[in-house]
Amino acid sequence: MHIKFWTLSFLLLRATVNMADSTVLVETEHFDRLGGWVVDQQFMDEMGSPFLLAHGLGIPVEDAETTIDFPETGEYRVWVRTRDWVGPWKTESTAPAKKASGTPGKFQIIINHSPLRPIFGVKDADWNWQDGGVIFIDKKRITIALHDLTGFEGRCDAILFSTDKDRIPPNQDPEMSGFRRKLLGYPENPPDAGVYDMVVVGGGIAGTCAALSAARNGLKTAFIQDRPVLGGNNSSEIRVWLQGKIHGVKYPRLGDVVQELEQEKSAHYGPDNTADLYEDEKKITLVKAEKNISFFPGYRANEVETENGAIKAVIAQNINTGARLRFPGRWFSDCTGDGCIGFLAGADYDLTLDGHMGRCNLWNVKETEKPVSFPHCPWALDLSSKPFPGRGGEGGITKLGGWYWESGFYHDPFEKGEYIRDWNFRAMYGAWDCLKNIDKIYANHKLNWCAYISGKTGIPALIRGCDLVKKKIY
Numbered sequence: 478m479h480i481k482f483w484t485l486s487f488l489l490l491r492a493t494v495n496m497a498d499s500t501v502l503v504e505t506e507h508f509d510r511l512g513g514w515v516v517d518q519q520f521m522d523e524m525g526s527p528f529l530l531a532h533g534l535g536i537p538v539e540d541a542e543t544t545i546d547f548p549e550t551g552e553y554r555v556w557v558r559t560r561d562w563v564g565p566w567k568t569e570s571t572a573p574a575k576k577a578s579g580t581p582g583k584f585q586i587i588i589n590h591s592p593l594r595p596i597f598g599v600k601d602a603d604w605n606w607q608d609g610g611v612i613f614i615d616k617k618r619i620t621i622a623l624h625d626l627t628g629f630e631g632r633c634d635a636i637l638f639s640t641d642k643d644r645i646p647p648n649q650d651p652e653m654s655g656f657r658r659k660l661l662g663y664p665e666n667p668p669d670a671g672v673y674d675m676v677v678v679g680g681g682i683a684g685t686c687a688a689l690s691a692a693r694n695g696l697k698t699a700f701i702q703d704r705p706v707l708g709g710n711n712s713s714e715i716r717v718w719l720q721g722k723i724h725g726v727k728y729p730r731l732g733d734v735v736q737e738l739e740q741e742k743s744a745h746y747g748p749d750n751t752a753d754l755y756e757d758e759k760k761i762t763l764v765k766a767e768k769n770i771s772f773f774p775g776y777r778a779n780e781v782e783t784e785n786g787a788i789k790a791v792i793a794q795n796i797n798t799g800a801r802l803r804f805p806g807r808w809f810s811d812c813t814g815d816g817c818i819g820f821l822a823g824a825d826y827d828l829t830l831d832g833h834m835g836r837c838n839l840w841n842v843k844e845t846e847k848p849v850s851f852p853h854c855p856w857a858l859d860l861s862s863k864p865f866p867g868r869g870g871e872g873g874i875t876k877l878g879g880w881y882w883e884s885g886f887y888h889d890p891f892e893k894g895e896y897i898r899d900w901n902f903r904a905m906y907g908a909w910d911c912l913k914n915i916d917k918i919y920a921n922h923k924l925n926w927c928a929y930i931s932g933k934t935g936i937p938a939l940i941r942g943c944d945l946v947k948k949k950i951y
Contacts, residue, residue, distance in 0.1 A: 498639060498640045498641035498644070499547070499548045499549055499551075499553075499638075499639070499640045500637065500638065500639040500640070500641070500644065500660060501545065501547055501548070501553075501637070501638040501639075501660075502635060502636075502637050502657065502660040502661060503543065503545055503621060503635060503636045503637075503638075504526065504634075504635050504657070504661070504799055505528060505529040505541065505623065505633050505634060505635060505636070506518075506526070506527045506528065506529060506796060506797050506798075506799075507543065507797065507798060507799070508529070508541045508542065508543040508621075508623075509542060509543045509544060510541060510542045510543070511529065511541050512538060512539035512540045512541040512542065512623075513531070513532075513533060513538025513539035513540075513541075513625070514529040514530060514531055514532075514538055514539075514541040514623060514625070515529065515530050515532050515929060516528075516529060516530075516796055516797065517529070517530045517632070517929060517930075518703055518704075518777055518796040519894060519895070519898070519930060519931065520894050520895040520898075521777060521779070521794075521796070522777075522779050522891075523891065523892060523894065523895070524604045524634070524895065525604070525634070525649075525650055525653050525654060525657075526634050526635065526657070526799070527634075527796045527797075528558075528632050528633060528634040528635075529541055529623060529632065529633050529634075530630060530631070530632050530929060531582070531584060531623075531625035531627070531628060531629075531630060531631040531632070532630060532927070532929045533625060533627075533628025533629070534628060534924040534925075534926075534927060535627075535628045535629060535851060535852065535906070535924060536628040537625045537626060537627060537628045538625045538628060540587070540622040540623060540624050540625070541622065541623040542620060542621070542622045542623075543620070543621055544618060544619070544620050544621075545618070545619060545621065546617055546618050547614055547617045547618070547619065547638070548617075549617070549640075550613075550614050550615055550616065550617060551613070551614060551640055552611055552612070552613050552614075552640065552642070553611070553612060553613075553614055553638040553639060553640055554608070554609075554610070554611050554638070554639050554640075554641075554642040554644070555586070555593060555608075555609030555610060555611075555612060555636065555637070555638055556606040556607070556608060556609060556636070556637040556639070556645075556646055557586060557597050557606070557607045557609050557633060557635075557636050557637075558604060558605070558606050558607075558633070558634040558635045558636075558637075558646075558648075559582075559584075559597050559598050559604070559605070559607055559631075559632060559633050559634065560582075560598070560600075560601055560602065560603060560604045560605060560632065561580050561582065561598060561599055561600055561601060561602060562581075562582045562598070562630060562631075562632060562895075562899055563577040563579070563580070563581060563582070563856040563899070563903070564601060564602025564603075565602045565896055565899075566856075566903070567602070568602070577855070577856040577857070577903070578855045578856060579854075579855045579856040580598065580599040580856070581627050581629035581630065581631075581854070581856050582598035582599075582627065582629060582630050582631035582632060583596050583597070583598050583599055583626040583627050583631060584596075584597050584598050584623055584624060584625050584626055584627075584631040584633065585597065585623075585624040585626065586609060586621065586622075586623065586624075586633075586636060587621070587622040587623075587624050588612060588614075588619060588620075588621060589616075589619050589620055590620070592624065593609045593610060593612065594610055595607065595608070595609055595610060596626070597609070597631075597633065598631045598632065598633075604634065604648065605648060606637070606645065606646050606648055609636075611642060614638070621636065629854075629906070630899070630902055635657075657799065658799075661799055663799065663800060663801065666803075667792055667800075667801035667802050667803045668802065668803065669802070669803045669804075669805060670699065670771070670773070670802040670803060670804050671697075671699065671771060671804070672697075672805050672806070673696075673697050673698060673699040673771070673804065673805070673806040673807070674691070674696035674697045674698065674806065674807050674808065675687075675688075675691040675696045675697070675698045675699070675806060675807070675808045675809070675810060676698070676699045676701070676791060676804045676806035676808070676809045676810070677691065677698060677699065677700050677701065677809075677810045677812060678701045678778045678791060678793075678809070678810065678811055678812060678813055678817075678818050679701070679702065679709070679811070679812030679813040679814060680700065680701075680702025680703075680704065680706075680707045680708070680709065680774070680812075681707075681708060681709025681710065681711070681812060681814060682708060682709060682710075682711055682719065682735065682738060683709075683812040683814075684700070684702065684707075684709075684810070684812030685700075685707050685708070685734075685738060685760055685763075685764065686734040686735060686738070687810045687812055688700040688764065688767075688770055688810075689734050689737075689763060689764065689767060689770075690734055691769075691810070692767040692768075692769035692770045693767065693769075695769065696769060696808075697769050697771075698767075698769055698770050698771070699770075699771050699773065699804050699806065700764065700770050700771065700772045700773065701773045701776050701777075701778050701791070701793050701804065702772075702773065702774050702775075702776070703775065703776060703777035703778075703793075703796055704774070704775070704930070705774050705775055706757040706760075706761070706774075707757065707760040707761055707764065707774075708738075708755060708757065708760055709814065710932045710933070711738075711740075711755065712755055712757055713752035713753070713755040713757050714928060714930045715839065715928050715930055715931075715932040716745070716750050716752070716754075716755060716839055716928065717839070717880070717932055718740070718743035718744055718745060718754075719735070719738065719739055719740060719743065720743070721735065723735055723736060724736075737763060738759070738760055738763070740754060740755060740756045740759075741756070742754050746875040746879060747841050747842075747874050747875040747877070747878075748841045748842065748843040748844075748874070748925050748926075750839070750841060750926075773793065773802070775795055775796050775797055776793040776794065776795055776796070776802065777793055777794050777796055778791045778792065778793040778804075778813075778817070778818060779792070779793070779794060779817075779821070780792035780793075780801075780821065781818060781821040781822045782803075783822050783823065786823075788806075788809045788818070788822050789805060790803050790804055790805040790806065791803075791804050791806075791809065791818060792804070814933055815890070815891070815933070828889075830887065830888075830889060831886075831887055832886055832887065833886060833890070834883075834886070834933075834934035835883045835884050835885035835886045835890075835897065835934065836883065836884065836885045836890070836894075836897050836898065836901070836931040836932065836933055836934070837880050837882055837883040837884075837901065837931065837932045837934070838882070838898060838901040838902065838905070838927060838928045838929065838930075838931055838932070839878055839879065839880065839882070839927070839928050839932065840877070840878030840882070840905050840924070840925075840926060840927035840928065841874070841877065841878050841925050841926055841927075842874055842877060842878075842909070842919065842922045842923060842924055842925050843922060843923060843925035844921050844922050845921050845922065845923055846921070847921060848920045848921055849920075849921060849922065849923040850913070851909060851910065851913040851914065851923075851924075852910075853910055853914055854906045854907060854910045856903070857902075857903045857904075857906040857907035857910055858900075858903045858904050858906075858907035858908075859907060859911075860904075860907045860908050860910075860911045861911050861915045865908055866879065866881040866882070867908070867912075868908070868911070868912065868916070874919070874922070877908065878905065878927070880932075880934075882901060882904060882905070883934065884897055884900050884901055884904065885897035885900070890933075894931070897931070898929075898931045901931070902927075905924075905927060909924055
């Protein structure tokens with residue numbers, strides 16, 4: 478068995494910049510215990526890093542915690558990289574439904590069980606370093622916790638401590654990425670992860686089939702996936718059942734590998750759309766069984782090396798540690814779903830900005846044995862005067878949060894990826910606020926689940942739902 482599962486861990490998340498001052502950088506995705514926070518890597522190529530997200534559906538999540546070592550005691554200024562995630566809709570002078578008020582993503586930083594004075598996640602629409610004030614570190618080993626205050630999608634990228642109280646950390650790449658690599662002790666040139674016949678980037682159904690097929694045909698294959706599970710849309714993280722036409726008359730063998738990945742049950746809606754139905758472990762087990770595959774879960778490929786117009790290697794970054802690996806190969810299969818590797822390699826491309834297919838974050842609600850309240854969300858989409866799937870009795874709760882809830886049709890899907898996903902959050906919270914507090918229905922129901930990893934569409938499906946969303950809500 479030649480499967481390799483690459484993970485890197487570091488006990489000390491710090492580095493000393495020079496003898497005159499000490500600077501300690503803590504990347505939140507490195508935390509020892511994530512608690513109820515989740516690692517969100519979807520937008521790291523645009524904002525600079527994965528970050529932790531307090532995805533609590535309106536209920537504050539359990540603290541994320543870690544322990545770090547300082548080079549010396551003394552006074553340090555604290556900087557926290559975060560943002561007010563509804564900020565983009567506070568300044569738009571467009572339709573009233575787009576305007577937002579309030580700051581739902583509030584959280585605290587707790588040092589050795591004492592919270593810093595500022596509340597974080599309340600300033601600036603863009604990612605920024607918020608000043609956390611000056612504190613005294615009286616021991617070299619300390620504990621840090623992220624304490625969520627709302628359950629409404631607070632986010633934290635990194636925490637910086639510096640004895641140079643005038644130091645303002647860089648906030649834009651390439652300066653920021655170099656600054657981070659230096660502090661974390663990573664080399665400018667990443668080490669090779671091996672030499673491969675085939676390098677497959679992207680672990681959706683296409684990528685999984687490509688990796689399995691390559692390996693079974695005798696190719697030494699590196700399989701890179703930026704999540705801990707396989708399947709993409711057809712995974713427990715996004716929850717779209719597997720479908721498509723296979724074994725056609727002209728191509729009877731087309732779809733053999735897809736059939737191996739097929740789940741026992743499909744076509745799930747509403748609260749019955751549970752994680753276990755997607756059989757994540759089945760896909761990983763199939764990959765593990767192939768002696769020619771080296772599997773790299775939790776790595777995001779975001780750099781490409783070319784020579785004379787041909788790809789020579791891709792470089793991938795671990796979404797938890799930040800460490801990078803280089804993957805030289807003979808052939809490369811871009812299964813990212815967005816053509817990211819081809820784009821980075823300089824391939825020709827077309828991008829339709831007006832009316833292209835969007836992104837969806839499926840969600841559902843669940844009935845409980847007693848009434849459940851839900852707070853008013855002035856920062857969410859105001860849908861009180863809007864029709865939407867699931868309102869007015871049409872389809873009931875099975876229509877809530879299905880693929881009809883899709884957006885992003887007129888935005889750059891990369892530069893505004895986080896904006897599109899957050900719009901979907903605002904739509905969900907606005908709809909549930911409307912149903913609970915305006916329509917006064919579903920008294921015993923609560924928000925049950927929502928995908929924070931966006932599902933992406935590649936075909937013009939669900940036209941009725943898309944038109945409804947485009948013309949009446951968005």
